[in-house]
Amino acid sequence: MSHGEPLPRTVPPTGPLASAAVSSASSCRLPSCTIAVVGDVHNAWEHEDELALQHLGVDLVLLVGDFGNEAVEVVRAIAQMSLPKAVILGNHDAWYSATDWGRKLRKGSVHEDRVQQQLDLLGASHVGYGKLDLPALGLTVVGSRPFSWGGPIWKHGAFYRQRYDIDSFEASTGRIMESVKQAAHETLIFIGHCGPAGLGAQPDDPCGKDWEPIGGDHGDPDFAAAIAQAQLLGKRVPLVAFGHMHHQLRYTKARLRRAVDVQLETLYLNAASVPRILQTDRGRLRNFSLVTLEEGVVTQASLVWVQDDFTVCSQQVLYQASQPVLASS
Numbered sequence: 001m002s003h004g005e006p007l008p009r010t011v012p013p014t015g016p017l018a019s020a021a022v023s024s025a026s027s028c029r030l031p032s033c034t035i036a037v038v039g040d041v042h043n044a045w046e047h048e049d050e051l052a053l054q055h056l057g058v059d060l061v062l063l064v065g066d067f068g069n070e071a072v073e074v075v076r077a078i079a080q081m082s083l084p085k086a087v088i089l090g091n092h093d094a095w096y097s098a099t100d101w102g103r104k105l106r107k108g109s110v111h112e113d114r115v116q117q118q119l120d121l122l123g124a125s126h127v128g129y130g131k132l133d134l135p136a137l138g139l140t141v142v143g144s145r146p147f148s149w150g151g152p153i154w155k156h157g158a159f160y161r162q163r164y165d166i167d168s169f170e171a172s173t174g175r176i177m178e179s180v181k182q183a184a185h186e187t188l189i190f191i192g193h194c195g196p197a198g199l200g201a202q203p204d205d206p207c208g209k210d211w212e213p214i215g216g217d218h219g220d221p222d223f224a225a226a227i228a229q230a231q232l233l234g235k236r237v238p239l240v241a242f243g244h245m246h247h248q249l250r251y252t253k254a255r256l257r258r259a260v261d262v263q264l265e266t267l268y269l270n271a272a273s274v275p276r277i278l279q280t281d282r283g284r285l286r287n288f289s290l291v292t293l294e295e296g297v298v299t300q301a302s303l304v305w306v307q308d309d310f311t312v313c314s315q316q317v318l319y320q321a322s323q324p325v326l327a328s329s
């Protein structure tokens with residue numbers, strides 16, 4: 001933890017992610033950049049969040065959904081944010097539309113399609129079953145299946161059939177891969193609302209099931225398959241970011257979820273630190289996950305809390321590339 005100190009911005013690309021990436025490095029050098037990942041918002045979004053992101057000097061903002069329960073006005077504010085961004089909507093963003101019980105709870109006009117309103121507001125920045133090429137950063141953001149509830153069972157079949165003509169995990173993987181094949185860049189960042197399967201089955205793993213019966217991998221199998229297929233195509237995947245599985249474990253308040261995992265050249269990051277805005281005796285604190293990419297390699301990932309004057313009051317380093325060995329003179 002640091003208090004009020006400037007963030008380390010550049011770390012040479014060494015460490016486990018770098019060693020894998022070096023072997024597949026493309027001939028063109030990628031610009032370095034700082035990426036902010038905004039975990040589950042759940043209505044905690046204020047104008048100060050955009051100001052904080054500007055003060056942090058981020059090059060790209062990834063927002064991984066659950067803005068509220070079909071909270072159109074929150075999504076409107078997100079859509080109006082001027083920073084480069086890519087968004088994927090979460091299960092709460094289809095809270096009253098994807099399930100029978102939700103439709104019964106729905107308030108207001110049943111003719112008002114708030115899922116479509118959110119998609120229309122976000123436009124090209126919504127990458128669920130889509131992608132966003134970012135030439136300035138030399139990478140493409142690819143979105144997994146939007147509105148995911150997570151887990152190994154195909155759910156909400158009517159919703160996905162009507163909206164996307166998708167009726168299985170296999171078809172979903174195929175849809176994600178269409179975006180991968182259309183990507184303008186060889187370096188891909190994947191975002192999903194829920195993370196991919198394969199990150200562990202313990203309740204405190206990045207997508208581990210933390211409610212009764214406790215345990216089990218609640219990641220998305222279609223997402224995992226698409227990442228694996230992209231890598232088989234030779235794509236570089238330095239970062240996979242997601243939320244949905246909140247850091248605070250449901251069955252115990254004593255521990256927090258493991259927020260990162262590293263596999264081959266890829267850092268998997270769960271950004272769902274909820275609530276993401278806290279009212280404290282030192283003012284309002286808001287969290288962001290920050291990822292530093294150096295030449296296409298993740299060199300640092302951290303969870304930071306920003307205070308009212310937009311300085312960072314705490315930083316939890318989640319991943320840090322190893323420091324270079326200095327040659328002795």
Ligand SMILES: [Fe+2]
Pocket residue numbers: 040042066092244245246272
């Ligand atoms: Fe959530």
Ligand SMILES: [Fe+2]
Pocket residue numbers: 040066090091092193243244245
């Ligand atoms: Fe969620």
